[in-house]
Amino acid sequence: MARIIAIANQKGGVGKTTTCVNLAASLAAAKKRVLLVDLDPQGNATMGSGVDKHEIGYSVYDLLVHGTPVLNVMVGAPEGDFSVIPANGDLTAAEVELVGVDGRERRLQDALAEVEGLFDYILIDCPPSLNLLTLNALVAAQGVIIAMQCEYYALEGLSALLDTISKVAGAVNPGLGVEGILRTMYDPRNSLTNDVSSQLHQHFAGKVYRTVIPRNVRLAEAPSHGLPVMYYDRYSRGSKAYMALAGEIMRRDEGAPSSVSADGIVT
Numbered sequence: 344m345a346r347i348i349a350i351a352n353q354k355g356g357v358g359k360t361t362t363c364v365n366l367a368a369s370l371a372a373a374k375k376r377v378l379l380v381d382l383d384p385q386g387n388a389t390m391g392s393g394v395d396k397h398e399i400g401y402s403v404y405d406l407l408v409h410g411t412p413v414l415n416v417m418v419g420a421p422e423g424d425f426s427v428i429p430a431n432g433d434l435t436a437a438e439v440e441l442v443g444v445d446g447r448e449r450r451l452q453d454a455l456a457e458v459e460g461l462f463d464y465i466l467i468d469c470p471p472s473l474n475l476l477t478l479n480a481l482v483a484a485q486g487v488i489i490a491m492q493c494e495y496y497a498l499e500g501l502s503a504l505l506d507t508i509s510k511v512a513g514a515v516n517p518g519l520g521v522e523g524i525l526r527t528m529y530d531p532r533n534s535l536t537n538d539v540s541s542q543l544h545q546h547f548a549g550k551v552y553r554t555v556i557p558r559n560v561r562l563a564e565a566p567s568h569g570l571p572v573m574y575y576d577r578y579s580r581g582s583k584a585y586m587a588l589a590g591e592i593m594r595r596d597e598g599a600p601s602s603v604s605a606d607g608i609v610t
């Protein structure tokens with residue numbers, strides 16, 4: 344059965360999509376069977392996986408609103424051995440169209456139930472808000488990876504997200520919890536980074552990934568080529584960091600202690 348992980352933070356620009364695409368590719372490279380679900384109408388995870396959001400037959404919108412079978416919506420990422428449920432601007436209408444529909448927060452969960460047995464990991468890229476789409480992700484998921492940039496306002500808004508997670512857990516999805524806190528665009532030379540980092544360790548002992556994602560221009564360039572960074576510049580720091588993160592996540596799932604790598608991307 345797949346482990347279903349939502350990558351969330353209602354803040355935009357913190358590295359959710361970058362994490363979703365590159366973690367999917369890295370887990371797939373480690374021979375895990377991976378499905379990426381794009382739940383953001385911007386379709387950035389779709390494009391970043393190399394799937395043209397303008398050329399797709401069906402999208403996650405059809406799956407949520409029209410009940411199109413998940414196998415008809417799923418496509419393969421052209422580079423990287425993972426599957427994608429793509430999104431595009433159509434998804435903007437989903438929230439309005441689902442008003443009044445019974446069980447509208449369970450649409451994604453119902454759809455994924457059909458393919459859970461086919462994957463080891465299902466990663467859901469959430470939009471930058473706590474809306475019905477994010478709610479669908481939290482209802483479907485077992486864990487949430489919170490992507491965080493270690494900057495001054497990073498912790499602001501975190502309590503709203505944690506509150507939403509515990510409400511969803513209390514109401515409909517008792518297994519849901521924080522899978523891990525991921526520090527993105529990490530710059531150890533910035534003292535604020537270290538302050539925020541130590542606050543995160545205080546609040547989320549044991550949940551903060553040892554792997555940090557450095558600020559790396561290759562990570563920002565790769566999506567414009569429709570490639571996960573490991574197919575764009577395999578030896579970049581960004582690529583190595585996401586491979587290390589995949590390793591850390593797999594070891595956590597297998598219950599083994601994490602190890603420290605030599606190249607400084609693991610703190």
Ligand code: ADP
Pocket residue numbers: 354355356357358359360361362387471490527528529556557558559560562563564566581
């Ligand atoms: P979100 O999905 O949370 O809105 P994105 O993953 O789209 O965030 O990242 C926002 C922007 O920052 C994008 O232009 C992306 O390419 C860039 N970016 C993300 N992570 C990094 C990183 N580690 N180093 C450099 N640029 C990054």
Ligand code: MG
Pocket residue numbers: 359360361383387469470
């Ligand atoms: Mg995004």
